[in-house]
Amino acid sequence: MTVPLLKIGAVLSTMAMVTNWMSQTLPSLVGLNGTAVSRAGTSEKITLFQSPDEGWQVYTSAQAPDGKCLCTAVIPVQGSCSRDLRSHQLRQLMEKVQNISQSMEVLDLRTYRDLQYVRNTEALMKGLDSRLKVAAESQKSLNAKSFQELKDKMTELLPLMPVLDQYKSDTRLIVHLKEEVRNLSGSLLAIQEEMGAYDYEELQQRVLMLEARLHACMQKLGCGKLTGVSNPITIRASGSRFGSWMTDTMTPSADTRVWYMDGYYKGRRVLEFRTLNDFVTGQNFVQHLLPHPWAGTGHVVYNGSLYYNKYQSNIAVKYHFRSRSVLVQRSLAGAGYNNTFPYSWGGFSDIDFMVDENGLWAVYTTNQNAGNIVVSRVDPQTLEVLRSWDTGYPKRSAGESFMICGTLYVTNSHLAGAKIYFAYYTNTSTYEYTDIPFHNQYSHISMLDYNPRERVLYTWNNGHQVIYNVTLFHVIKTSGEL
Numbered sequence: 001m002t003v004p005l006l007k008i009g010a011v012l013s014t015m016a017m018v019t020n021w022m023s024q025t026l027p028s029l030v031g032l033n034g035t036a037v038s039r040a041g042t043s044e045k046i047t048l049f050q051s052p053d054e055g056w057q058v059y060t061s062a063q064a065p066d067g068k069c070l071c072t073a074v075i076p077v078q079g080s081c082s083r084d085l086r087s088h089q090l091r092q093l094m095e096k097v098q099n100i101s102q103s104m105e106v107l108d109l110r111t112y113r114d115l116q117y118v119r120n121t122e123a124l125m126k127g128l129d130s131r132l133k134v135a136a137e138s139q140k141s142l143n144a145k146s147f148q149e150l151k152d153k154m155t156e157l158l159p160l161m162p163v164l165d166q167y168k169s170d171t172r173l174i175v176h177l178k179e180e181v182r183n184l185s186g187s188l189l190a191i192q193e194e195m196g197a198y199d200y201e202e203l204q205q206r207v208l209m210l211e212a213r214l215h216a217c218m219q220k221l222g223c224g225k226l227t228g229v230s231n232p233i234t235i236r237a238s239g240s241r242f243g244s245w246m247t248d249t250m251t252p253s254a255d256t257r258v259w260y261m262d263g264y265y266k267g268r269r270v271l272e273f274r275t276l277n278d279f280v281t282g283q284n285f286v287q288h289l290l291p292h293p294w295a296g297t298g299h300v301v302y303n304g305s306l307y308y309n310k311y312q313s314n315i316a317v318k319y320h321f322r323s324r325s326v327l328v329q330r331s332l333a334g335a336g337y338n339n340t341f342p343y344s345w346g347g348f349s350d351i352d353f354m355v356d357e358n359g360l361w362a363v364y365t366t367n368q369n370a371g372n373i374v375v376s377r378v379d380p381q382t383l384e385v386l387r388s389w390d391t392g393y394p395k396r397s398a399g400e401s402f403m404i405c406g407t408l409y410v411t412n413s414h415l416a417g418a419k420i421y422f423a424y425y426t427n428t429s430t431y432e433y434t435d436i437p438f439h440n441q442y443s444h445i446s447m448l449d450y451n452p453r454e455r456v457l458y459t460w461n462n463g464h465q466v467i468y469n470v471t472l473f474h475v476i477k478t479s480g481e482l
Helices: 002-030 085-120 122-137 144-157 160-195 200-221 276-281
Strands: 057-063 069-074 225-229 233-237 243-246 258-262 269-273 285-289 294-302 305-310 315-320 325-331 352-356 359-364 372-378 385-394 401-404 407-411 419-425 430-437 445-451 456-461 464-476
Touching: 085 160, 122 144, 225 407, 225 419, 225 430, 233 276, 243 294, 243 445, 243 456, 258 276, 258 294, 269 276, 294 359, 294 445, 305 352, 352 401, 352 445, 359 401, 372 407, 385 419, 385 430, 401 445
Parallel strands: 294 352
Antiparallel strands: 057 069, 069 464, 225 464, 233 464, 243 258, 258 269, 269 285, 294 305, 305 315, 315 325, 352 359, 359 372, 372 385, 401 407, 407 419, 419 430, 445 456, 456 464
16 A cells, blocks of 8 residues: 555655646746736726727828928827737746646645545555455455455445546546646747847837837827827726826826815815726725815826825815825915806816826916906926016816826817817917817716826816827928937
C-alpha cells in the first residue's frame, strides 16, 4: 500500500503546482493581471463610456487661399484599443485558463477525498492480505466462520471499486488538461512572437509614450467651434429632479472619481465615488459634508477642489476634497443670487461655475447689466475676477450654458425641443445665433457642463445623469500649428 499512496501524493502535488501556475503566473505573462496595457484610444479618455463610435473621424472640408486646411474632428468616446484582436484572443485564453484551473481544483478536492478513504481502509486491506496468506498456506484453517469473516471484509472493500473507476476517469481528464496546457503554451508562444522582443513592461512604457504624444496632439485639436452634439448617453437614473454630477476637469487621466450632489439648495452632502462603475452601481463612495450649503447646480470640480455658490449669497467657495476644508471664499461683486437672475428653470441657478481648456469661469448677471449674462475669467487660487464680458443675452431666457475653448454656448430652453441657440466668443468679444440640435431626452435639464479633459457634456436631466459627445470644427495650418 505504501507505493500507491506515494503515487497519489505525487499526483496531488503536481496538480497543485499546475493550478498555482495557472492562477498566478499565466495572467502576468499575458498582461491580464489587472495592469492595463492601454487605457483606451486617447490619453484623456480612459475609463469613460462604451460607444459604437469609438474611432476618430476627421473630415477635410476645404483649403483656404492662404494655405490653411479647414477640418472637422470628432473626438472619440473611447479608443479602438479595446477592440484589438490580440486583446480578444488573450481574453479567450484567460477563459480557458480559468476553466482548467477550476477543473484542477475539482480534481484536487476529489482526489484528496478519495485518498482519505483509501488511507482509512489501508489497515483493513493489510488485515485481509494477512488472512488470505494464512488461508493459502493452510486451507484447513479456513473454516465456515473464517470464510464468512473473510467474505464480510471483502464486502467492506467493495466501495473502493467506484473510487478506482473515478481515478480512471480523472486520469483521462488529466490527459485532456495536459493537452489544453500544451495548446495554451503554443498560443502564448505565437502571441509572443507576434509582439516581438519587447517584454510587458517595455510595451507598457511604449504605450504610455504614445498616449502622451496623442494627448499633445489632442491639445492642439482640443479647441474649435462647436458644430454638433451627439445623442444622449444615459449613465444612471438616481436622485431628485434637480442636481449635479461631475468628474475632475484637470486631474490625470488615471483619476476617474465621480462627484454627486443631489438637489439645488441648502445641500451640504457631496458623494465621491471611486470610479464611474462605482457611481453606476452606487457603491464604494465617501461622503463630504460641506461647511456651507450650496445654491443652484452650477458647481464644478477643478484640480481636486469643488467650486460652488454659497447659499443665500453671491459668495464663491473653493472646497478642497483631500483636506476637507475651505481654502478660499470671495464675493462676486454685484452678482445676483436667490433667484434674482437664474436660468429659465429657476433653482437658485444665478451663479454657474465652468471649466474649459482656458481655465475657470463664472457665469452670472447683475443689476447693472440689466440681467444679461456676464462671463468672467476667475483665478482658481484666489477666486479673483480677472476679466469680464457682457454677452447681451438675457439669462432668464437661457435654459443652460457651458464653455468650450473660451466660447459660451447657450441653450434656448431647459425643456423638450431645446437647441444650442447662442454663442459668445470671448477671444473676439463677438456673438452669433446658432442652430445646433440638442436632444433633451428627459425634458428638464437643470445642469449642463463641459469637461475639457474628457471632451464631453455632463447633464442632469430630470433625475437622470447623462453625457453627450461633441463635434468641434478646427482650423489647422499646413505647418501643423493652430
